Amino acid sequence: MQQDLAKKAAGEAAAAYIQPGMTIGLGTGSTAYYAIMRIGELVRNGMQLQAVATSAASEELARAQQIPIIPFEQVDSIDLDIDGADEADESLQLIKGGGGALLREKIVAAAAKEMLVIMDASKLVKQLGNFPLPVEIIPFAWELTFRHLEQSGASPVLRRKEGKIFITDNGNYILDCHYGRITAAPELHRQLNDIPGVVENGLFLRYASRLLIGYADGSVRSLSR
Numbered sequence: 623m624q625q626d627l628a629k630k631a632a633g634e635a636a637a638a639y640i641q642p643g644m645t646i647g648l649g650t651g652s653t654a655y656y657a658i659m660r661i662g663e664l665v666r667n668g669m670q671l672q673a674v675a676t677s678a679a680s681e682e683l684a685r686a687q688q689i690p691i692i693p694f695e696q697v698d699s700i701d702l703d704i705d706g707a708d709e710a711d712e713s714l715q716l717i718k719g720g721g722g723a724l725l726r727e728k729i730v731a732a733a734a735k736e737m738l739v740i741m742d743a744s745k746l747v748k749q750l751g752n753f754p755l756p757v758e759i760i761p762f763a764w765e766l767t768f769r770h771l772e773q774s775g776a777s778p779v780l781r782r783k784e785g786k787i788f789i790t791d792n793g794n795y796i797l798d799c800h801y802g803r804i805t806a807a808p809e810l811h812r813q814l815n816d817i818p819g820v821v822e823n824g825l826f827l828r829y830a831s832r833l834l835i836g837y838a839d840g841s842v843r844s845l846s847r
């Protein structure tokens with residue numbers, strides 16, 4: 623409950639960074655939910671903007687809030703991406719993908735001029751790695767990819783939901799990889815994406831331009847590059 627108040631504070635604070643006419647990237651997860659709800663209010667109060675969504679769930683929520691969603695072929699550039707994170711350090715490196723949307727989230731983050739990360743204070747860490755790193759893999763021969771990841775030093779766990787293998791919006795699987803503390807994130811990022819069968823990993827090392835860190839009392843701390 624306290625964490626929800628903190629997420630709400632961070633999510634709603636993102637609205638202050640939105641200017642009329644912007645194309646916004648809508649993130650995924652319970653913190654992004656609050657940002658999307660707030661953006662819906664802005665739209666219904668007359669602000670002109672358009673958005674792209676990082677997941678089917680966020681697209682559905684945005685449409686229900688009357689936020690105009692445009693297809694990616696109509697996107698020239700994204701002005702501001704607003705998304706959550708599972709962990710962030712003070713250099714603004716992130717672990718994402720707890721909600722399983724990391725691939726689309728990374729594509730949108732990479733296309734955005736700015737990425738605003740909204741999170742409650744429990745997500746700010748000294749070093750990444752306590753949260754298991756989500757790695758999206760293709761289903762074909764996934765057991766081989768699993769073994770490759772074990773050799774990289776991880777203890778991968780195939781993500782399941784309600785007893786069934788979790789399938790991403792892209793039809794892929796997720797391996798949640800426990801590394802302990804991640805000391806050399808750029809090397810790990812390269813190493814993981816070199817493994818055949820790996821589509822993308824949840825390390826977002828150079829995208830975030832600002833963290834909005836929410837607290838249960840409603841205050842928000844901003845940390846930027």
Ligand SMILES: O=C(CO)[C@H](O)[C@H](O)COP(=O)(O)O
Pocket residue numbers: 649650651652653654705706707708717718719720721722723724727
């Ligand atoms: O990366 C994500 C989804 O793929 C989310 O941003 C991340 O899991 C944080 O979620 P929440 O705001 O629910 O804590």
